[in-house]
Amino acid sequence: MSNPTKKDDDSQKPSEADLSSQTNRRWRNHLFELLVVVLVFIGLSQWLNRHLLQDGTHIPNLTLPTLQGNHSSLNWPAAHDKTLIYFFAPWCSVCRLSMPGLNTLPDNPNIRIIAIALDYEQTADVSRFIDDIGFNQEVLLGNPDIRQRFNITGYPSYYVLDREGKVIHQDRGMSTPPGLWLRTQI
Structure with missing residues (x-):
């Protein structure tokens, strides 16, 4: 038999502060993932281009x-x-x-x-x-x-x-x- 004075933790709705905190955490995670992808892309691009002629190199006729x-x-x-x-x-x-x-x-x-x-x-x-x-x-x-x-x-x-x-x-x-x-x- 359950105790009527004890609240069931599963039935509690999260507060607006909890939802806001979860949303902020999710956005931070997405931004971090995007930053990692951008940094990997830049690094890969730099690595692929390492042998190409540098800016300012003059090309002869x-x-x-x-x-x-x-x-x-x-x-x-x-x-x-x-x-x-x-x-x-x-x-x-x-x-x-x-x-x-x-x-x-x-x-x-x-x-x-x-x-x-x-x-x-x-x-x-x-x-x-x-x-x-x-x-x-x-x-x-x-x-x-x-x-x-x-x-x-x-x-x-x-x-x-x-x-x-x-x-x-x-x-x-x-x-x-x-x-x-x-x-x-x-």
């Missing part, structure tokens, strides 16, 4: 073949305020996902977008890849010397250069069109 068999040059000072150079390999699945996003960047006469193919066996492999993903920007054919000159150790990798050919941003891995656009605006 260069001329490379195009898919059409012509040649295209990068000369400094450039006609554009910024140049985005996107390095890819036709076998790269991340490139297959992220590269079409370059087509969605707003048309801006002050930004030149160039994709440079590396680590391919035949030009036909690059052409097939470009056709498959519907890429409609300028594509150049790189070589092992270009890969070494730009310190490319993984794909995709990209650089944003200023009018004088100096690196102002570099990154490696998946990037979204808004992320690439933002990097060209800074």
